[in-house]
Amino acid sequence: MIDASVLETEFHAAQEAVTRQGDVVRSLKAAVKDGKAEKSAVDEAIEKLKDVKLDMERKKKAYEDATGKTSGANKEAFRAAMLNALERRLFFIPSFKIYGSVAGFYDYGPPGCAMKQNVTQTWRNHFVLEENMLEVECPAVTPEIVLKASGHVERFTDFMVTDVKTGDCHRADHLLEHALEALLEDARNPPSPKAAHAARDLLARVGELGAEELGAALTQYGVKAPDTKNDISAPFPFNLMFKTSIGPRGDLVGYLRPETAQGIFVNFKDLLYYNGSKLPFAAAQIGNSYRNEISPRAGLLRVREFTQAEIEHFCNPADKSHPKFQSVAEVAPLLYSRALQMGEEKKPQRMALGDAVSKGIIANETLAYFIGRTYLFAQRIGLNPDRVRFRQHLQHEMAHYAEDCWDFEVECSYGWVECAGLADRSAYDLNAHSSMSKVELSAYERFAEPKEVDVLSIVPNKKELGKLFKKDAKAIADALEAMGECDALEMQQKLAAGQPVPFKVDGQVFDMQPGFVEIKKERKKMSGRNFTPAVIEPSFGIGRILYCVFEHCFYTREGDEARSVFRFTPVTAPVKCTVFPLLQRAELNERAEAMSTALTRERLSNTVDTTGTTIGKRYARTDEIGVPFAITIDYQTVEDSTATLRERDSTAQVRVPLAELPGLVRRLTDMELTWEEVAAKYPAQAAPAQDE
Numbered sequence: 001m002i003d004a005s006v007l008e009t010e011f012h013a014a015q016e017a018v019t020r021q022g023d024v025v026r027s028l029k030a031a032v033k034d035g036k037a038e039k040s041a042v043d044e045a046i047e048k049l050k051d052v053k054l055d056m057e058r059k060k061k062a063y064e065d066a067t068g069k070t071s072g073a074n075k076e077a078f079r080a081a082m083l084n085a086l087e088r089r090l091f092f093i094p095s096f097k098i099y100g101s102v103a104g105f106y107d108y109g110p111p112g113c114a115m116k117q118n119v120t121q122t123w124r125n126h127f128v129l130e131e132n133m134l135e136v137e138c139p140a141v142t143p144e145i146v147l148k149a150s151g152h153v154e155r156f157t158d159f160m161v162t163d164v165k166t167g168d169c170h171r172a173d174h175l176l177e178h179a180l181e182a183l184l185e186d187a188r189n190p191p192s193p194k195a196a197h198a199a200r201d202l203l204a205r206v207g208e209l210g211a212e213e214l215g216a217a218l219t220q221y222g223v224k225a226p227d228t229k230n231d232i233s234a235p236f237p238f239n240l241m242f243k244t245s246i247g248p249r250g251d252l253v254g255y256l257r258p259e260t261a262q263g264i265f266v267n268f269k270d271l272l273y274y275n276g277s278k279l280p281f282a283a284a285q286i287g288n289s290y291r292n293e294i295s296p297r298a299g300l301l302r303v304r305e306f307t308q309a310e311i312e313h314f315c316n317p318a319d320k321s322h323p324k325f326q327s328v329a330e331v332a333p334l335l336y337s338r339a340l341q342m343g344e345e346k347k348p349q350r351m352a353l354g355d356a357v358s359k360g361i362i363a364n365e366t367l368a369y370f371i372g373r374t375y376l377f378a379q380r381i382g383l384n385p386d387r388v389r390f391r392q393h394l395q396h397e398m399a400h401y402a403e404d405c406w407d408f409e410v411e412c413s414y415g416w417v418e419c420a421g422l423a424d425r426s427a428y429d430l431n432a433h434s435s436m437s438k439v440e441l442s443a444y445e446r447f448a449e450p451k452e453v454d455v456l457s458i459v460p461n462k463k464e465l466g467k468l469f470k471k472d473a474k475a476i477a478d479a480l481e482a483m484g485e486c487d488a489l490e491m492q493q494k495l496a497a498g499q500p501v502p503f504k505v506d507g508q509v510f511d512m513q514p515g516f517v518e519i520k521k522e523r524k525k526m527s528g529r530n531f532t533p534a535v536i537e538p539s540f541g542i543g544r545i546l547y548c549v550f551e552h553c554f555y556t557r558e559g560d561e562a563r564s565v566f567r568f569t570p571v572t573a574p575v576k577c578t579v580f581p582l583l584q585r586a587e588l589n590e591r592a593e594a595m596s597t598a599l600t601r602e603r604l605s606n607t608v609d610t611t612g613t614t615i616g617k618r619y620a621r622t623d624e625i626g627v628p629f630a631i632t633i634d635y636q637t638v639e640d641s642t643a644t645l646r647e648r649d650s651t652a653q654v655r656v657p658l659a660e661l662p663g664l665v666r667r668l669t670d671m672e673l674t675w676e677e678v679a680a681k682y683p684a685q686a687a688p689a690q691d692e
Contacts, residue, residue, distance in 0.1 A: 010062075014060075023346040027346070028045050029042055046203065050185060081554075082554040085554070085566075086550060091625075111625050115574045123286070126377045127284065134271055134274065139263070143246065146262055150262050150432060151506060156258055157238055159173060160235065160236060161232040164230055166230065173206050240291045240294075242290050256290035259289050260287050266433055268441050268533075279316055280313060281314055282313040285309075286308070286310075287307070288307055299547060300543040308540065314443075315534055321364070325365040326354075328371075331353050333372070333389070335349060335350070335351050336392065367422060370538045374408050374538060378408075383545075383548060390407070391409050401425060403424035405422070412547070423537050442533075445529055445531060451526070455522050455526075455529070456488060456521055461516050465516060480512075491517075500512065553626065554566055566625065570670070571671060573628050578627050579606060582633060584610065589610055592610070592633045628668070631661060655684075
């Protein structure tokens, strides 16, 4: 009989093979778009992906058949056990539960609310206070003109279809993808080689289809509504913003903001003045954003109302160095660069950020600095550093105006999940709002001495663009004006040679012809210059981060799968310490209440458990909500004014004088002191039998 551990190892290896082959497919798709690979290579890679998926399923079944269980190898079982603990202990639950709930909305209960606030405050301390950022708070309701300038009104859409009988809504591209995957994986009725080739080709470019082509494909493959099997409507664009009206007359259109960033951009001028007109500086905002997702799923990972924490770091486009970069230069997170994604191995590698910048892998010091700070933040809140990575956007994934983009991804039971995006957005946002509002959003740089400088001038021919591109002309003109110097000069060189230049704007490609834009450099003697600052933007999804913390911190006691534990770090734990009188005696209860009061004075959240259950059961109950420390008041406390202090994960205990406990727990909670240091200083206390 084959050892179960061998079967489990083989299953995990098969899972990794599926992940690697998925990366191969994605990189080949990018290569096809760049003209560096043939579609046939994508077809072959998709066929191989199908094979390794089937192999994974076989090995998963072999493991489950041999062991009679799914825990340990089955991510769904792990997730179910964790979610059971979270909902039972009221970390979060579906909103409006007594009315049947509404998809995409969740309520945080007492421990979840406390933990979310702790993660948010840790973010604020780690970024806003450390960098002396300017924190703002802006309204969630945003006038339409602001979001027209940002492009959200026209382009923040997904294609949707409806069930013609029930009216249920579905993402059109998701339905087509599922139908094509089912066709290709149908072992009983496999498609012909020609049909399989056509399906693979379509699957590789589903995300690029327009409404008509998408509708034709849905019809061709007979796609029905997934639950009812009813016919579906033709796909149509659905804007993901929640629309509202402002004021009693209802004539001022507004939206619930889809992101917090725009509030910072529109306040740039005042923030620059507040900062003494000096660059660089960073502004930050923590607040809720809203996206009317067509089919929200995966719990906290895809919701309709969520908390964002965003930073906009404004700097001189010619100088993206960072004064604190050396503090993270030796930090070495897992980096999944373009080269690694397009290479043979398809695996991220650890690399010192100083080396990544010097080799040109990361575009500049400021972007790399925030990558380093994000990595350190992840460790502080309890994410496993071996299960977080920074993935660089491939060229075709980046917005036309972006200089460089990296996603902070965390591995969980759903795979690699994007929890933050870090992007060098150039000057696009400020230029867009300046153009729409007719208010100059620029900074002034005074030279030490007047000097000759080359000034780049980009002047779109709006008349010609309007004639040819009509409603797209404004977006094209804005994008041209926001181009970086390298891209602009490269375009100018090609236009001067009479060549058309493909120019990508919001997913569409337009051919720029000679005469559409004038790009030139002029040499002038100047004492200073006005310029539009570049923006480096780290943007965090707090709910997604919190969910990944839950997964990374959940485990069960060895030998007892019924005893679940969350190993939250002290800074994020919802309750820092519990106080237990060993028995229900007045003299013990009195001292327990006094200790709780002393902990509260130290601003430490705590609870006193005076229930009559055994001390072991009370420990288990608090372990399940991740309380890192517990103080037990016993009869020795009455005699010598000492009490036991227990650490959650090791279950080790030491005996500490009562007077020292509040300050000691405070330092442990702030992570200024380790448990090992405490254990070395104070005498050990034997654990009760129930806690062994």
